[in-house]
Amino acid sequence: MHITLVAGARPNFIKISPIINAIKKKQSEDVDIQYSLVHTGQHYDRLMSGLFFEELGIPEPDVNLGAGSGTQAEQTASIMVAFEKYLVAHPTDLVIAVGDVTSTMACAIVTKKLGIKLAHVEAGIRSFDMSMPEEINRMVTDSITDYFFITSDYAKQNLKDAGVPDERIFFVGNVMIDSLLSNQDKLKRPAVFDSLQLNEKKYIVLTLHRPNNVDDAGNLVDILQTIDSNVNGTAVLFPIHPRTEQKLKGLNLQFKNIKTIQPLGYLEFIYCVKHSLAVITDSGGITEETTILHVPCMTLRDNTERPETCSIGTNELIGTNPQNIVPALKRLFSGEWKTGGIPELWDGHTSERIIDILLKNQ
Numbered sequence: 001m002h003i004t005l006v007a008g009a010r011p012n013f014i015k016i017s018p019i020i021n022a023i024k025k026k027q028s029e030d031v032d033i034q035y036s037l038v039h040t041g042q043h044y045d046r047l048m049s050g051l052f053f054e055e056l057g058i059p060e061p062d063v064n065l066g067a068g069s070g071t072q073a074e075q076t077a078s079i080m081v082a083f084e085k086y087l088v089a090h091p092t093d094l095v096i097a098v099g100d101v102t103s104t105m106a107c108a109i110v111t112k113k114l115g116i117k118l119a120h121v122e123a124g125i126r127s128f129d130m131s132m133p134e135e136i137n138r139m140v141t142d143s144i145t146d147y148f149f150i151t152s153d154y155a156k157q158n159l160k161d162a163g164v165p166d167e168r169i170f171f172v173g174n175v176m177i178d179s180l181l182s183n184q185d186k187l188k189r190p191a192v193f194d195s196l197q198l199n200e201k202k203y204i205v206l207t208l209h210r211p212n213n214v215d216d217a218g219n220l221v222d223i224l225q226t227i228d229s230n231v232n233g234t235a236v237l238f239p240i241h242p243r244t245e246q247k248l249k250g251l252n253l254q255f256k257n258i259k260t261i262q263p264l265g266y267l268e269f270i271y272c273v274k275h276s277l278a279v280i281t282d283s284g285g286i287t288e289e290t291t292i293l294h295v296p297c298m299t300l301r302d303n304t305e306r307p308e309t310c311s312i313g314t315n316e317l318i319g320t321n322p323q324n325i326v327p328a329l330k331r332l333f334s335g336e337w338k339t340g341g342i343p344e345l346w347d348g349h350t351s352e353r354i355i356d357i358l359l360k361n362q
């Protein structure tokens with residue numbers, strides 16, 4: 001069996017790494033399984049891409065499609081044109097697409113139109129917020145997927161509601177958590193931890209990159225100033241996403257507590273999250289990581305496609321109104337945040353289950 005794996009953006013790299021390891025494990029047991037890795041080039045700078053390949057030991061991609069940045073349509077189109085050429089020249093039995101980025105959707109469409117089987121890892125999750133490009137990516141991908149690998153019962157219900165037959169839905173757990181658990185003993189304390197004199201459980205980690213929060217510079221500044229003024233002197237480590245950095249360029253903002261740094265590599269970032277007092281974020285993947293690490297998490301969104309991080313884990317939806325951050329921080333500082341539990345099958349063996357199922361059902 002030959003599998004083509006596609007990845008294009010930071011969260012994708014974290015998701016494909018354990019899948020590749022599971023394939024290699026099968027190869028070492030003499031199972032007939034090969035793979036190729038396609039990097040679409042959606043994220044291309046070292047801090048958002050190359051560093052993840054190095055830290056997670058992901059092999060060099062067989063090809064980089066060089067999609068680069070652009071509007072949603074420009075990126076989708078250039079990935080589709082290049083991926084179609086690649087797939088025609090490099091036949092495969094199955095394509096695995098992970099997550100919900102533009103590359104996921106673009107490659108899914110090309111795969112299906114060439115009559116090749118498609119597996120979607122992290123299928124079925126829905127925010128029902130059509131202002132999120134990711135929601136559209138999820139819906140389009142899931143409308144043409146053959147194998148749906150899901151992280152939760154919630155995803156199963158969404159797929160059943162969309163008419164997907166039971167036998168194509170596979171509840172396998174969460175590949176992000178495979179990465180997190182298998183890298184626990186490789187985590188790295190970043191240099192900024194010491195240069196900023198951070199102390200364990202005495203600082204907050206902040207990430208922001210959703211268009212709703214960052215595209216309007218006034219709103220972004222409001223969020224940052226509200227956090228800065230309500231953390232009681234607690235340091236806030238802010239590894240800044242390139243999209244967010246772009247918005248703040250030239251504003252020359254000064255903060256008392258927020259320490260803006262470049263995006264961190266995976267091993268450094270998880271180290272910082274693990275030892276933090278709490279995380280404030282609008283990321284999806286990070287709410288899963290804080291759940292596993294039992295770190296309080298405030299999500300600056302009105303909805304989530306990962307409700308189990310709230311109902312079982314440590315996550316809480318704070319909303320997009322910056323004023324909501326104030327009472328949430330008060331609750332955090334009074335020690336009232338939930339410690340949470342671990343969702344079913346988030347156990348570090350999801351990728352092995354995926355490969356076993358694909359081999360059995362080929």
Ligand code: UDP
Nearest residue numbers: 011014239263264265266269283284285286
């Ligand atoms: N991440 C990282 N360095 C950072 C910020 C995030 O390694 O400075 C990792 C984080 O651990 C998570 C992933 O990137 O695994 C989440 O990416 P992002 O927030 O860009 O995407 P989303 O989860 O919102 O799709």
